[in-house]
């Protein structure tokens with residue numbers, strides 16, 4: 595039986611952190627066993643906010659190398675760079691022309707990011723969810739792993755596919771049943787979808803774009819830096835660590851990180867740390883983080899020493915992705931009535 599196809603990606607907007615790993619990439623690694631997996635580095639999304647041209651290519655390579663270092667296996671997954679497959683931009687244009695503007699104006703992430711940018715906000719930022727719809731729909735993805743923050747965007751992708759393309763441009767088969775142009779994807783809500791919060795504020799998520807580097811642990815931070823960041827992480831004056839106390843978001847976050855990074859799980863970690871003070875807990879968490887990241891950093895160093903290997907992986911991924919994406923694009927062009935390219 596054919597495996598359900600999954601597509602996901604991360605923007606190369608800076609160094610990947612524990613949130614990207616525990617909330618996304620670590621789950622992708624498990625999905626490889628059971629699904630047909632496509633993972634891209636979404637570099638076209640990275641320029642929807644101001645970016646540094648001298649940094650983009652290096653960050654794109656780094657993100658792809660980190661996918662592999664975290665356990666994404668190119669023999670089982672298609673790993674590629676979004677902008678290497680031009681069909682993403684082309685399908686995004688076709689979808690733009692059928693997507694009502696007010697669907698985009700109500701996207702929460704746009705409103706939040708637009709506030710930060712004031713007059714400088716680009717059309718690209720508004721259009722981000724349409725490009726994301728193109729990313730997903732091009733690969734006939736059955737499932738898209740989504741965190742809380744991306745649910746609204748996936749819903750939009752579903753509405754564009756169903757209401758704006760299939761309902762308007764789909765044909766009927768000989769049996770009278772509609773033949774969809776685009777596959778309507780389902781969200782994949784992961785049981786272990788960890789949401790990692792900032793080290794300096796337990797109520798906001800750990801993020802690449804937070805100007806305070808101390809708010810996140812990146813996957814390539816050396817052990818001394820990890821220890822330093824954890825030492826400085828915000829805590830509270832209460833003795834003993836616990837889960838689920840809304841008054842203690844930082845405690846919940848740090849204990850949650852310890853449970854995952856130590857491999858002990860929530861129950862064991864909570865029992866171990868129930869009476870512990872911060873002075874004992876923080877070195878324990880630092881040790882767990884350093885040990886969990888050690889194999890990722892080792893593999894990353896190996897990959898960095900052999901750039902040709904990453905080039906080969908991305909070239910092969912591009913070829914596989916291109917074949918699937920182009921077929922969907924041509925199907926959509928035909929449904930919309932374009933002259934065939936011959």
Ligand code: AQP
Nearest residue numbers: 604605607613614617618741789790799800801802803
């Ligand atoms: N703190 C987090 N906890 C759990 N999951 C997270 N993800 C991001 N931050 C956390 C998940 O990582 C994937 C890729 O994210 P992205 O880089 O495409 O964009 P993002 O969600 O906007 O991540 P950042 O770090 O906050 O980036 P910037 O600062 O550039 O916007 C997604 O699956 C996301 O859920």
